[in-house]
Amino acid sequence: MEKVRMGIIGFGCRAYGMMDILLGFDDVEITAVCDKYEDRRDNAQKRVTEKKGNVPFATTDYKALLAREDVDAVYIATDWEMHFPIAIDSMRAGKAVALEVGGAYCVQDCYDLVSAWEETKTPFMFMENCCYNRDELLATAMVRKGLFGKIVHCSGAYAHDLRGEVTGGKENRHYRLRNYLNRNCENYPTHELGPMAKILDINRGNQMVSLVSMATLSWGMEQYVEDRRDTINPDLIGADFAQGDIIHTLIKCANGETMMLKLDTSLPRSYSREFQVRGTKGLYEQDTNTAYFDGQPEYWSRVEYVEKYKNSAEKYKSMLPDAWQVITQEALDAGHGGMDYVELREFVDRLKDGREMAIDVYDAAAWMVVTCLSEESIKQGGAVMQIPDFTKGAWKTRPSQDVLAFNEYKE
Amino acid sequence: MEKVRMGIIGFGCRAYGMMDILLGFDDVEITAVCDKYEDRRDNAQKRVTEKKGNVPFATTDYKALLAREDVDAVYIATDWEMHFPIAIDSMRAGKAVALEVGGAYCVQDCYDLVSAWEETKTPFMFMENCCYNRDELLATAMVRKGLFGKIVHCSGAYAHDLRGEVTGGKENRHYRLRNYLNRNCENYPTHELGPMAKILDINRGNQMVSLVSMATLSWGMEQYVEDRRDTINPDLIGADFAQGDIIHTLIKCANGETMMLKLDTSLPRSYSREFQVRGTKGLYEQDTNTAYFDGQPEYWSRVEYVEKYKNSAEKYKSMLPDAWQVITQEALDAGHGGMDYVELREFVDRLKDGREMAIDVYDAAAWMVVTCLSEESIKQGGAVMQIPDFTKGAWKTRPSQDVLAFNEYKE
Numbered sequence: 001m002e003k004v005r006m007g008i009i010g011f012g013c014r015a016y017g018m019m020d021i022l023l024g025f026d027d028v029e030i031t032a033v034c035d036k037y038e039d040r041r042d043n044a045q046k047r048v049t050e051k052k053g054n055v056p057f058a059t060t061d062y063k064a065l066l067a068r069e070d071v072d073a074v075y076i077a078t079d080w081e082m083h084f085p086i087a088i089d090s091m092r093a094g095k096a097v098a099l100e101v102g103g104a105y106c107v108q109d110c111y112d113l114v115s116a117w118e119e120t121k122t123p124f125m126f127m128e129n130c131c132y133n134r135d136e137l138l139a140t141a142m143v144r145k146g147l148f149g150k151i152v153h154c155s156g157a158y159a160h161d162l163r164g165e166v167t168g169g170k171e172n173r174h175y176r177l178r179n180y181l182n183r184n185c186e187n188y189p190t191h192e193l194g195p196m197a198k199i200l201d202i203n204r205g206n207q208m209v210s211l212v213s214m215a216t217l218s219w220g221m222e223q224y225v226e227d228r229r230d231t232i233n234p235d236l237i238g239a240d241f242a243q244g245d246i247i248h249t250l251i252k253c254a255n256g257e258t259m260m261l262k263l264d265t266s267l268p269r270s271y272s273r274e275f276q277v278r279g280t281k282g283l284y285e286q287d288t289n290t291a292y293f294d295g296q297p298e299y300w301s302r303v304e305y306v307e308k309y310k311n312s313a314e315k316y317k318s319m320l321p322d323a324w325q326v327i328t329q330e331a332l333d334a335g336h337g338g339m340d341y342v343e344l345r346e347f348v349d350r351l352k353d354g355r356e357m358a359i360d361v362y363d364a365a366a367w368m369v370v371t372c373l374s375e376e377s378i379k380q381g382g383a384v385m386q387i388p389d390f391t392k393g394a395w396k397t398r399p400s401q402d403v404l405a406f407n408e409y410k411e
Numbered sequence: 412m413e414k415v416r417m418g419i420i421g422f423g424c425r426a427y428g429m430m431d432i433l434l435g436f437d438d439v440e441i442t443a444v445c446d447k448y449e450d451r452r453d454n455a456q457k458r459v460t461e462k463k464g465n466v467p468f469a470t471t472d473y474k475a476l477l478a479r480e481d482v483d484a485v486y487i488a489t490d491w492e493m494h495f496p497i498a499i500d501s502m503r504a505g506k507a508v509a510l511e512v513g514g515a516y517c518v519q520d521c522y523d524l525v526s527a528w529e530e531t532k533t534p535f536m537f538m539e540n541c542c543y544n545r546d547e548l549l550a551t552a553m554v555r556k557g558l559f560g561k562i563v564h565c566s567g568a569y570a571h572d573l574r575g576e577v578t579g580g581k582e583n584r585h586y587r588l589r590n591y592l593n594r595n596c597e598n599y600p601t602h603e604l605g606p607m608a609k610i611l612d613i614n615r616g617n618q619m620v621s622l623v624s625m626a627t628l629s630w631g632m633e634q635y636v637e638d639r640r641d642t643i644n645p646d647l648i649g650a651d652f653a654q655g656d657i658i659h660t661l662i663k664c665a666n667g668e669t670m671m672l673k674l675d676t677s678l679p680r681s682y683s684r685e686f687q688v689r690g691t692k693g694l695y696e697q698d699t700n701t702a703y704f705d706g707q708p709e710y711w712s713r714v715e716y717v718e719k720y721k722n723s724a725e726k727y728k729s730m731l732p733d734a735w736q737v738i739t740q741e742a743l744d745a746g747h748g749g750m751d752y753v754e755l756r757e758f759v760d761r762l763k764d765g766r767e768m769a770i771d772v773y774d775a776a777a778w779m780v781v782t783c784l785s786e787e788s789i790k791q792g793g794a795v796m797q798i799p800d801f802t803k804g805a806w807k808t809r810p811s812q813d814v815l816a817f818n819e820y821k822e
Contacts, residue, residue: 051724087577135607149632149634152631152656152678153627153656175522178769210792212623212625212661212793212795214623214661214663214669215668215669216563216564216667216668217563217668219563219667219691220563223560223561223691223692224691224705227705236541243693245564245689246563246564246669247691248659248661248669248671250625250659250661250794252625252792256627256628257627257628258625258626258657258659260591260659264689265692267563267690267691268691268693268694268703268704268705268706268707269689269694269703269709270703270709270710270711270713270716271709271710271711272713276676278656278657278678278680279678280630280631280634280635280656280678280679281634281679282679283678283680286713287714288712288713288714292679292681293679294638294679295679296679298680298681298682299682300681302681302683302697302698303697303698303721305681306717310714380795381621382623382661382663382795383794383795384623384791384794384795
């Protein structure tokens with residue numbers, strides 16, 4: 001395959017940024033676009049024509065897009081609810097899939113996704129961009145080098161004040177809004193879970209065996225609406241949001257490690273993924289890009305500690321994958337500080353080369369199933385949920401697989 | 412009562428610092444000291460004589476101390492296992508109790524502690540010094556002023572690398588050592604839970620209803636021992652530690668809030684209590700003494716955020732209790748940055764004035780029971796544990812009670 005002809009399904013907001021990156025690739029052509037809303041469909045088509053000259057096929061019916069012979073692969077960025085059916089139909093139609101992240105609504109969807117891949121072997125990649133981010137990759141490189149000793153625990157968050165995004169937007173179209181109104185769960189686990197699962201070799205020598213989730217009541221969104229009665233979407237005044245403000249999820253791994261996820265999206269705060277890796281010989285902390293090792297002075301003031309160790313992980317940057325060694329300013333500016341570019345380049349490269357995807361359908365199923373299991377755990381007051389083994393035991397022997405190859409450490 | 416005659420029971424390490432503060436009080440006399448080891452007993456007696464001139468009664472039998480007529484009150488800082496029997500015997504002997512912190516080994520002990528107080532009404536204070544710390548009090552003052560809106564979640568940690576302390580020391584005497592070898596639980600919950608429980612009015616309008624705990628395996632202590640084979644206590648080489656390296660505990664409150672505790676004591680790291688308060692209108696973060704409010708700019712870089720808001724809570728210092736407005740350098744230097752002094756002064760003042768203790772037997776029972784419930788939850792793979800209501804329903808009507816009165820906000 002010299003050129004990948006791609007269809008893009010779902011143009012809320014996310015797909016525009018990703019499409020712009022793809023439009024910049026010489027070996028990609030956008031041949032079809034789809035959104036269930038006509039205005040979005042037309043905007044997407046216009047944008048391709050303006051940037052690249054061609055007029056892509058445009059439709060409100062994703063099945064019409066999947067029927068096209070001029071589509072080799074699809075990038076799916078619809079609402080979360082449609083991720084599974086479209087991804088499954090795409091694989092069955094023989095279109096390679098790049099599936100944007102989200103969570104599952106039921107366990108069965110995850111099994112069906114796995115079955116669709118096992119039956120078709122259509123290339124499938126779960127597009128967890130944080131797995132391609134510089135910080136998380138730097139931490140992973142240091143883990144692989146053994147700098148932190150045995151890894152004991154990883155934690156992270158999707159800590160992002162989404163009150164404006166969820167309540168804003170046109171005609172209540174935002175899929176997050178209905179989710180926040182109607183569900184109470186770890187609705188967006190993968191930004192932190194993806195990199196952590198890679199570090200802990202989940203599905204590849206290790207397994208997530210169980211989780212518990214606990215939620216606060218929902219006060220943040222309602223306070224936000226109340227404080228903005230004069231300007232907010234009037235449909236939301238007095239609305240009863242189901243989604244708890246903060247959801248913690250603890251995950252136990254087969255080899256004895258734990259992970260902690262925090263969803264923190266409806267209270268005032270600044271953005272952070274709070275990514276941390278803890279080992280018997282050291283730790284990595286994303287907030288300050290800190291590496292701290294056994295034997296270094298212990299500090300009793302966090303401020304002093306940060307001043308001392310901030311960016312100390314930079315010393316190890318020679319170990320970053322090639323994609324981050326040669327990254328251009330254009331790529332850095334293209335979306336989320338470069339990770340979107342690196343991720344899409346990797347999808348296209350692996351597809352063209354016929355290489356297996358590094359974030360595969362088993363990862364997608366295991367990471368997304370956390371959402372519906374957390375929902376059930378919360379309903380049952382924090383009950384333990386067993387996490388299915390979508391690999392049917394193969395995790396015991398599947399080899400470790402990083403999303404990109406690391407380099408050697410050089411002073 | 413013009414002068415409080417005190418006995419001190421348990422001279423591991425903690426009691427010396429606390430005794431030195433008490434020896435500095437004009438209205439306190441140390442009339443008796445006790446430790447089960449003769450060398451500690453003798454050292455304690457000598458220290459009193461050197462500093463104050465009197466020769467206190469000294470014994471290895473705490474019951475002999477409790478039988479003394481010249482003892483009005485006891486400060487108990489023994490191993491955790493003996494906290495309950497000694498506190499109960501003390502109350503029954505009519506000696507006012509200042510009980511050092513720790514966790515419970517079984518639920519029944521907590522009930523027995525409550526019964527001893529209810530039957531005797533002997534003054535009892537649980538000595539959670541972090542409730543008297545400046546940061547936690549500053550945050551609490553801001554909460555009471557409504558600056559953070561409705562409080563949704565509190566989190567904190569006992570994050571303290573104790574590998575040296577647990578494995579060091581004389582003849583394996585350290586009570587932590589046998590606990591780390593034999594138990595796996597949130598063994599030290601109260602430094603973070605105490606201030607959080609005060610903020611959320613636990614036992615006073617609110618209640619902790621359930622918890623779940625999850626533990627990693629135990630690798631940190633064993634790695635530490637292995638790396639120091641030549642110098643470590645030889646009894647510990649190859650020892651099998653039961654205590655997981657990191658324990659997370661999630662607690663659900665009757666009014667819908669959650670709390671998260673983290674015990675993090677056997678991996679390399681620097682000290683922090685990671686105390687955070689989250690509300691619908693803002694947050695407090697102890698690590699950087701940050702107050703952040705709804706409407707302030709959102710930052711995408713944690714480092715920038717910290718540079719912007721670090722110590723922003725200081726603006727509200729006029730609200731701190733009087734004890735922190737007039738604190739002396741001597742008090743600040745006396746132990747843990749001043750909180751030990753403020754706490755002991757408060758115990759003595761309330762005892763002399765016949766005022767109720769602000770951290771009472773119900774708080775002690777509710778906070779300490781977390782330890783044995785976490786142990787059971789971990790054993791059962793993260794099962795939900797119901798937290799007993801030691802107030803027998805009285806929590807619904809008991810009024811909110813801060814440990815110290817706050818002042819008004821002044822620019």
